[in-house]
Amino acid sequence: MIHLDNDSIVLRLKQGDQSCLEDLVVAYKGYCVNGLKKKTRCQNEEAEDLFIDALLELRDKVLSGKLDHLINAKSYIFGICYNKWLSAQRVKNKMNSIDAENYYQQYLKDDMLFESDDVDYKMQLLNITNKALETIGEKCYKIIKYFYLEKKSMEDIAEIMGFASSDVAKTSKSRCFKKLVEKTKELEKQ
Amino acid sequence: MQEETHRALIDKYLTDSLTESEKDSFDLLLKDPEFKEAVLYEKRVVAAIKASANAKLKAHLKGISSNTPITENSNTNYIKKLWLSAASVLIIASIGYFFYTSNQPISNQFEEFYELYPAVTIQRGEGDEVNKALQLYSEEKYQEAANELTSLASADQPTYYLYLGNCYLQLGQSQNAIAAFETLIEVSNDSILTQHSQWYLALAYLQSNEPESLKALLHKIIDQQGMYTELASKLLNKID
Structure with a gap:
């Protein structure tokens, strides 16, 4: 037990x-x-x-x-x-x-910013983001996961990922997230 | 510099960590359509990451769960047999009991409906005070536990009001119990804790023979369709 x-x-x-x-x-x-x-x-x-x-x-x-x-x-x-x-x-x-779609709706349902948005479009973005995540590499995925999902501090991320400082972690996070958003936008246009 | 400040604000928004003053600045920035669009987009992306991660984790946990047998309570069969054999006696007794209870004060129903909020016997990692209070509670030393819990219960630690109120119910100090549960309802912003406290407040009203307050609260609990709705309906039927 x-x-x-x-x-x-x-x-x-x-x-x-x-x-x-x-x-x-x-x-x-x-x-x-x-x-x-x-x-x-x-x-x-x-x-x-x-x-x-x-x-x-x-x-x-x-x-x-x-x-x-x-x-x-x-x-x-x-x-x-x-x-x-x-x-x-x-x-x-x-x-x-x-499943993932239900969770996605749950995460967004109370968000005032999304009141007037098109549900189909949001669901489409879920699939696109999943595809984009596959393209950014394991390291970037981990940094994004640690920061946005697990809400770890930059100090913790630096330690886990072996970065020299929290500033390096911060820069890497910004670069990775930008890469993900840009990739998502790119896939959306296709 | 401004871009960096905006980035920091967006990140705090996306991780639900904006302070009140930052929230005001953020709301002002949202009036800029370009900024709003960027935030909207990133919010959806983060929600998508969370959703996918959750779905994957759920699939993994279901795998663990499928290898975890559901343990049945070994006393279940015995208890079932006991109930069956007692059923005929109960049916006969309940007919007579109905006539008896119809003339009794409502507090007579208390024992039937009251179940002590479960004690936690082991609290490794808790502070000494907490340890002592919950240990006393689990040892059924309710007066001593109440003394300890009085100093622990606060708006920051509202759960202790639930234990404190239960101590008072055990000691028959209904008015103190009512005060503890009412405070808990006031300070708690957790829906589960609020539901527990409403139900125990109802039981405190029951114990102190306050039918009007009790009925009003039971109707409220029933309307909320929460975890105590069924019990509240049952109690309401008994006292009506």
Whole structure:
């Protein structure tokens, strides 16, 4: 039985430690999936899907700074699972169909800047960005991931990537992101 | 220089780390259509990166999950059998109980609906004070835990109000519990924590025999369609 203490969960997620999510799967899958099945009478597959989405939401909350302290991780994760199930019921949207497109819509849905934008165009941009990401190289992809997704500081990025200083990391990040945006625009024109 | 400042602001916007004053400057800059277009584009690109990364990670975690068996509670079958054998007795008893409870104060329902917010027994990495408070809570030493939790609970650490309120419920100090849960609702901006606190506030009203406040709150919980909706409906049916 894996024991996960609450503060180390937050710390590991903040550090972008993916193995923490794997440990959470092993430690809390039984509790959350059984609990959901009992409480909502949903099927195994749906419960498992909700559980994994709940873990991803937990990670997002930690990375965005909305959650920096956990007292009871197990109950908290189950709470997210159950809320996700309720939301799915409300919008009659089966959560087991969630994929990159759904996540993309979720990330953009509350953004005021996107109110009047064309949904089809945004979805097209998702595919284009994926293609562009494949062209910028592993190093650039890592820098972008560390900065925009994992929200690491330039000091941390410099250390991980072996740059001489945070200024070098900053310049590399700017260059890589510019390269990605330009490549995306280029693919869009094709 | 200006370009660098703009770049820094856009990056902070894309990583949700703008301060209030930076947000004001950023909103002003958004009035420039060219700047806005650049931000819009980059926002979509970052959202796309996040979405793709999430989808990949989910696929990976599903792989881990498929190799993780779901452990059933070993007591489940025993409990089921126990319930079945007890069912006939319960049916008969419940008929008589209905006539009995219809004349009782609503606080009599408290024990049926109240379930202690789960204690955390091991808190490695927490501060000494936290450790002590939660240890006392898990040892059911509620008065001592409440003394510790009173100094820990704050707007920055709202979860402790949930534990504090539960200590007061255990001690039968309904008014103190009500104050703790009301404070939690006021300071919390976490929807899950708010739902927990609303439900426990309802239980505090139940314990202190305040039917009007209780009914109003139960209706609110039901309307929100949250995690306590079903329990709230059940309780409302019992006391109506």
